[in-house]
Amino acid sequence: MPMNRLRRNGTLYIRLLLGITISIALTLIVASSTYYFSYTRVLLKETYETDLGNLKMTSQTVEGTTEIAQSLSFQIYQNSTVAKLLFYNEADPFEVQGAMLEMKNYMASMPFIQSIYVYNPAVGFYVVSNEGETGLFTEAELIDRNILDVLDHFQDYKPFTPIPRTFKIDAADEKETGIYSYLCYDAIGFDRAINSAVIVNLSAAWINREIRDGFNGKPSETYIVDDRGKVLSSELEPQRWEPREDALLERLENSHDDGYVVADFKGTKSLVSYTSPDELNWQYLKVMPYRYITEKTNDVRQLSIRIAAGILIGGLLLSWLLSKMLYVPIQRIVTRMNDLESEQRNASYAVRQNALRKLIQLQPFDPVAKLEKLRRTGISFDFTKDYRLVYIRIDRFAELKEQSSRDLLIYKFAVMNISSEVCSKYYRVEAVDLDDDDSLLLLMNALEPDETDRPEWLVPMLEQIQKASREYLRIGLTIGVGQISNKPHELHASFKQVKDASLQRFFRGRESIIETFGIVQPEEAFVFPAAKEKRMIDCLLSGKVEEATKCFRDILEETSTYPIQATESAVSHIRVSLNNILSEVQKNGNMQLGVGSDFLLPEFGSQETAEELVEAYSIFFNDLKTRLTDKRSNKQEDLIRKINELIEANFPDPNLSLNWIADRLDMSTFHISRVYRQHTLTPIVDIINQLRLGKATELLMISDKPIAEIAIMTGYTNSSYFHRMFKKNYGVTPAEFRKSKANHASPM
CATH class of the missing domain: 3.30.450.20 (PAS domain)
Known part of the structure; x- marks a missing residue:
């Protein structure tokens, strides 16, 4: 308390002195502004009256000389x-x-x-x-x-x-x-x-x-409007005005009284003084630029502003000097106290965060001792009562990290504050900044006195957190929600569940709310589809990028109903296979594709969603196709294309073979076999069998034709040989394959 009083007294004098200084400066500015506008009106009135007197005198002179000239004319005439x-x-x-x-x-x-x-x-x-x-x-x-x-x-x-x-x-x-x-x-x-x-x-x-001189010697222009509406200068020269000035003239001609108006005249803001029509029905106008009238007031205003600025600067300097002289000791105490308070807050925050991180990692632990330790640290979370865990992932974190790497902690702290503020209406919340770059965790207990967790509050509350983060931070959040529990030993398992649930963002998309009790795990383990992987590699080496991308997408879709680790394992398997195949292509083809250096396969964690990973692989496949095309000779590439076209067009023909293709191309079997194997790493016979078996699987899935008929349609004259080759490649007979596909649709 004494320190706080001392701090307040230390700034009181500064505030008073600054307040008085600023008030004096503002008073001077306001007073000078009021004086400026008042004096400007007085000058306008004075200038108008002077101009009007001159104009009236000229009008009277014209009227007087008119009588004299008329009398003289009659005398001369007579x-x-x-x-x-x-x-x-x-x-x-x-x-x-x-x-x-x-x-x-x-x-x-x-x-x-x-x-x-x-x-x-x-x-x-x-x-x-x-x-x-x-x-x-x-x-x-x-x-x-x-x-x-x-x-x-x-x-x-x-x-x-x-x-x-x-x-x-x-x-x-x-x-x-x-x-x-x-x-x-x-x-x-x-x-x-x-x-x-x-x-x-x-x-x-x-x-x-009388009308040729301006106010106080300032330049002005005088005009005469005669009874025929003709505008003349003071030297009686006819005048031609722009439409804007003509409109002003029309306005003045409609006036039957003397007066003045401030308006733009020939592009310059001016004071226009005018007379009412005289006995000759003539009017006189005098135009003076506004700046000449307000020269003195502008000088006064600028002087007042300079004085006010000098007082303000002097006051600030005096305040700084006096505060430095009088309050240096107090300032030292205040600074030290602020440092101690900041260190205490930071230390308390760090201790709380470390305690919460250890809590979710420990298994098992003594609930009573641990709960008492948490309370001493100031943590209100109670794992012996109904609790729920919420795992938050920041979407597009890699982009955020690249754009604002220095502000990441601020963003995470802001999300923690928003989450705590929104959830505090329904829960007691402890927010944890996890070691993972993009992850936060909320540990929530229902509010007293009933301490009832109502699930109907949950999704709208989490959507409110997402909406606030979008509006205030411009970032999206994917949220994994755990089930209610009141068992301390289940805390670590609940943490792993909500973390795995948040990883389902890969398939469900960004800004999803994923509940762990909504994820159904299949009973059987995931079996990697080796045939689809082989088909993908064959298509890739054949230059069929779209088909290779589709195969990759299908493999990812098969993993979507399994834990995310299955997807990660499948992608890792594909990366290893592709790296091995591409290394062999580089070695056998004596060409450098850059694989492993500047040409890298996308990893599983490099993309947040399945669509983005598929897109990344599609880009890689297209790049690989371009590199392979650049490395291979046009002649050999054309030969491979012709062979593939013959196989694609004639696979139902049972005579299709290496010799049949060599005869059609009028080339030796040894040459076409060597070139084809060198570039595709697969014999022509295997390609024929793969295409025939692929077509057969399509017919087995989309038609009810007999298996023997399907074997003939795909180029196999011997059904036994067809069964043997089918089981060798797919591990099941054609009948078993058709039955399994009819009972189990491919998951997404």
Whole structure:
């Protein structure tokens, strides 16, 4: 207890200091974020109000100059001196000079007037300008071509409203200058054509000076939407926008109030300030990139974050230094105590595991003394009461070992924990990590108070263990389940039974639940099927891989109803036979197949299921066929193939023999006998007899034909000779063979 109190006090100061430091840092971050968003809104509002004031001032300036320009236009139109230019086709030069001087006086009285045109269709344009052309110009000579289009379509413009447009001051200029034109005209006549006109052009640069500068000197763009919906820049240049900007424009045009919106404009997040339609039904828009508005707030936010990070780092460093200075002795005690606790836990776990392993291996033992020893170790398993053993094998363990060799103990410990947790609802459980790589054992007693083992709980409980292992560990489990017992001396035998039951995974497949009381052992001992093995080897050496694989599968199937040791013994027998035969093939054929070095036969324990072992042997057989084919000459291989084809096609012919085959192939009997025996290690006569007897066994099993008839069908003219050869190869007569196969189906 004092040690625990000391440990808690040792970390209390660190926790308080870290908590305060982190709280201060978080407070700074939250406060700066709140300040950032609030200040951003204030800046947006301030920028909008500044922009709106400039836009409104420009609108008022345009409206004010409109009245001035209209008044000036009427004065010029009504001036008797200027009127001579409007209506006389041939004016006196002195009168023209006087009228031009009058117009210059009008222009000098107002600095924002860029030029004045007096238009007489019969003569042309009388022009007075601060910049550019001045004098009398015909329509063809006039540089300002845009005014001609305005006069041709004067009905498209509202009367007494400014016409925003651009023109070239000089023909050599590339850039056009923006002006507001005010048109005062006379259009009396049948064709409604202009008879005369006075055009006053005001400088757009002078009128729009308030909207050309951004907020606090930051760059921005200003646009004017005239009464015809045409979008112009502050220099009155027509604008073409993308559909996204057009949608924004439509949204603003539908608004009847001043306002602003934050939106993407030409791919940049921007503040768009806009006015409501003025008396001319014009609207003004100012667009400023958002980043210019929030520059100051971004600096404040970054500064706050840096300060918070500095406080946090400083606090952590201070916490570490103070804890190191003040709590070094305490830390040493705590570390030593943790080490002692860990050693105690590990030692206790190792002692319990060793005790349980010895328990299932001992036979016989003193139950009373052993039970007392287990209780002193902290083991609750009681073999004097009803108990049950469950043997767990981890499926695909070889793959797991290859992928996560360092984590195998963790996986096994996790399976033990899952099993103990699931079974604890129904049993008192002790889990044992066995010496075998993939194996675990559960020793279970029924729970108190009734201590009743209910079999109906068992399979669902084990399936729950399998499901949890799949979901959380991604591994499958095969489980062998023992019978209930309460006899101590049966403990070791029960262990062997559940272990053997788990090995039945070979035939039943992975993630099976195999109960020992569900396995029926045959009374007679297993007899190895030598004939099938011989047939397998013959097919293999003849290149019939599929038939050889089928023979191997059949041999495994015959062992499925016997203890798994019978299967292991059968596979070992096959491996020895194949190794001997292949060694003889290498020796007699003077060829190296690599058997025993890089070319190895699969062992029984190399695969977890029968199908996988059959597949492994099928791969080996195919590889062997490839190697044999590569080693043998094509000519001799072709000869062997022809001989086999003749035997296969003519086995019912009683004349089929070595001489008959030699005559058909037009070759000597000595040559074909030597080549065939060298490559197959079997005389041709034996092959003929094996094929005939094989066909005979098939007919005996699938038909009711008389044995004498079957002998003739398979090439034997003498029934006695057929009986003698059949018994020599199979150990029974044909009649006994037919009877045994009818009474006993081949097991799987």
